[in-house]
Amino acid sequence: MKQIAILGPGTVGGGVAEILMKNADTVAASAGEEIGLKYAVARREMPDCPCADKIVQDFDVVERDPEVWLVVETIGGCGAALDMVRRSLQAGKHVVTANKQLIAEHGVELFQLARENRVNLLFEASVGGGIPVLNPMTRCLGANHITAVSGILNGTTNYILTQMLENGESYDAALRAAQEKGYAEADPTADVEGIDAARKTCILAGLAFGKNVDPADIHVEGITKVTAADAAFAAAGGMKIKLLGRAMRQDEKLYCFVSPHFVPAGKILAAAGGVGNAVAVVGDMVGEVTFCGPGAGRYPTASAVVADIIDIARHPGREQPAGWAATDEKPVCYHDFSARWYVRTKEAKADVEAKLGAIAWLPEQGDWHGGVTGVLPRRALKDSGLRIDAAWPILD
Numbered sequence: 001m002k003q004i005a006i007l008g009p010g011t012v013g014g015g016v017a018e019i020l021m022k023n024a025d026t027v028a029a030s031a032g033e034e035i036g037l038k039y040a041v042a043r044r045e046m047p048d049c050p051c052a053d054k055i056v057q058d059f060d061v062v063e064r065d066p067e068v069w070l071v072v073e074t075i076g077g078c079g080a081a082l083d084m085v086r087r088s089l090q091a092g093k094h095v096v097t098a099n100k101q102l103i104a105e106h107g108v109e110l111f112q113l114a115r116e117n118r119v120n121l122l123f124e125a126s127v128g129g130g131i132p133v134l135n136p137m138t139r140c141l142g143a144n145h146i147t148a149v150s151g152i153l154n155g156t157t158n159y160i161l162t163q164m165l166e167n168g169e170s171y172d173a174a175l176r177a178a179q180e181k182g183y184a185e186a187d188p189t190a191d192v193e194g195i196d197a198a199r200k201t202c203i204l205a206g207l208a209f210g211k212n213v214d215p216a217d218i219h220v221e222g223i224t225k226v227t228a229a230d231a232a233f234a235a236a237g238g239m240k241i242k243l244l245g246r247a248m249r250q251d252e253k254l255y256c257f258v259s260p261h262f263v264p265a266g267k268i269l270a271a272a273g274g275v276g277n278a279v280a281v282v283g284d285m286v287g288e289v290t291f292c293g294p295g296a297g298r299y300p301t302a303s304a305v306v307a308d309i310i311d312i313a314r315h316p317g318r319e320q321p322a323g324w325a326a327t328d329e330k331p332v333c334y335h336d337f338s339a340r341w342y343v344r345t346k347e348a349k350a351d352v353e354a355k356l357g358a359i360a361w362l363p364e365q366g367d368w369h370g371g372v373t374g375v376l377p378r379r380a381l382k383d384s385g386l387r388i389d390a391a392w393p394i395l396d
Contacts, residue, residue, distance in 0.1 A: 001034040002313060005062040007084050008075035009040040009049050012098050012125070015302030016072055017051040027306060031313035038068060041084075059084050063091050070094040070312060072305060078102055089113040089121065096308040098125035098301055104199040108212050111323035120320055122308035127153065127200045130300025131293040133279045135311070137207050138322050144283025146208040148248035150395065153200040155275030155295045156184045156191040157223050157243045161260075162273045164231045165240055171226060183275055194222035194243060194258040201245030204279070205256045205331075206324035208247055219257040219334035226260055230344060230390055233370035234262055236362045237342075240270040244395065247331075248282075250338065256331040260392045262342045262372075267395060268292070335379040337393070343381065344370045344390040355384040 004020075006013045020027060020037050028034045039062050040046075040054040049055065062068050071088040075081040076099055085102065088095050090113065097103065103110070103123045114121040124134050128151075137146065152158050156178055163174035175192070178184035190196045198220045205213040223243050234241045239262040247256040263270040268290040272278035277295025282288045294300040315321075343359070345352060346367055353359055359371040372394060373381075381391045 001036045002031075002069045003036050003038040003067045004070045004072060004309065005039040005041060005068050006037065006051070006072045006074065007041045007059070007081070008073065009042055009046060009051055009055070010074065011298050012301045012305065013040065013072065013074035014049055014051070015298040016074065016305050017049070017054075019299070019302055019306050021050065027310065031310045033313065035309060035313065038065070059087070063087050068093055070096065070309060072309070073097040073099055073102070074305070075099070076101070078105055082106060085110060085121075086113060089117050089119060092117050092119060094119045094312050095121045096305055096312070097121070097123050098305055099123075100126040100196070100199040100203060104202040104215050107203070107206060107323060108326045111320055114320040118317075118319075120312050120315075120318060122311060122322065123203070124308050125301045125304035127203050128277050128279060128291065128293070129155075129295040129297060130303050131277055131279070131291050131295060132304070132307070133291050134203070134207060134322065136291065137204075137281055141281065141283050141286060141289065144285045146281060146283055148246070148282040149204045149208050149279065150244050150246045150248075150269065151201070151204065151279035152242050152269060152272050152277050153197040153245045153279070153295070154191050154243060155277060156188060157197070158272065158277070159183050159275045160192070161223060161226065161241050161243065164226065164228065165234060166273070168228070168231075170228055171224070192222045192224055194220045197243060197245045197258045201247060201256060201258055204245065205247035205254075207322065208281070209249075209254060210324050211254075211327040211329060212324050213247070213256050213331060217330045219259065221259045223260055225390060227390075229365040229368045229370070232365045233342065233344065233362045237262065237372065238265050239263055239394075240265060242269060242272075242395075244269070253332040253336075254329065255334070255337050257334045257337070261395045262392060263395045269395065335382055336377055338375055338377045339393040340375055340396060341373045341378070341381060342370065342390070342392050342394060343373060343388050344368055345386060345388045347386050347388075352386060355386055356380065
């Protein structure tokens with residue numbers, strides 16, 4: 001039997017413990033041997049936790065125990081989690097994490113530690129929750145040069161936008177509903193401002209292109225400026241509004257950003273509603289492949305964590321299988337990105353077309369004009385001198 005420890009037996013960590021207990025036979029058959037939970041590290045006693053009898057409050061116990069073969073990190077953030085992951089790797093223990101901030105901001109360092117100590121650090125659950133995305137990208141699509149990745153990476157924002165478009169709710173009403181249902185935190189900033197999606201986008205970019213992308217170096221725009229008028233314009237144009245994280249090569253330049261997009265209804269990404277996530281990957285040989293499913297939640301995310309545990313158990317002695325390298329290259333400025341753009345403005349239509357060229361205008365919404373430009377760099381809108389209140393790419 002291989003023994004593991006869980007750091008942070010809360011929502012996801014507790015789900016991991018439950019799966020290991022309830023599906024013990026299935027996990028053992030998949031892993032090739034039994035996986036046992038020896039410790040769960042928490043700052044306090046947790047009598048209602050499924051692994052309450054395994055709780056210890058001192059990480060040193062885990063670090064010094066040679067029987068602990070693997071550590072699961074589900075604390076979150078880059079404080080205690082980063083310290084404990086570093087120490088686990090240095091102690092020769094494999095690590096599985098669901099922590100997107102940790103991987104996005106410290107991945108290069110931690111991958112190197114894993115290689116130096118001949119252990120693995122896996123992180124499938126950090127992007128897409130229960131959807132298998134990272135493993136298929138690096139292995140199943142291993143014969144392809146990845147040219148683009150686009151994803152709905154945050155269930156909270158997808159739920160809000162779905163409510164606005166399909167039920168005609170205002171942004172504020174949709175956010176309140178998300179909070180009441182437990183889809184959004186009391187402080188939803190990381191979700192609605194695109195911060196959560198940005199971290200996941202950087203992880204996807206690292207795997208797709210093999211180079212580290214720092215979240216601080218990419219354009220990030222959330223959904224707080226999306227209005228009911230935008231939702232109406234999207235519906236009139238046969239499109240959906242989605243917050244997308246994107247990483248791609250355009251004219252041999254790397255672009256990486258998070259922004260609302262107008263997505264034509266015929267695209268698979270447009271069909272992902274509610275709290276669902278979806279990731280579209282374009283390979284030079286396979287074309288476009290899309291992965292869809294539950295992007296968050298106790299059991300979907302815990303399922304992805306346990307899958308990584310099984311993967312490591314089945315590949316003893318393997319060198320660190322996933323990651324990316326440090327680089328001086330940074331993504332190109334978002335304003336140089338070329339696309340068709342949805343624009344919302346109160347400027348005279350003739351003035352807009354004089355600066356931006358022909359516009360495919362949509363039915364007006366109150367005092368607002370909305371339409372779609374031809375292919376332009378984002379900078380053309382910025383430098384036009386026009387007051388444009390919303391400008392987001394069309395996903396073509």
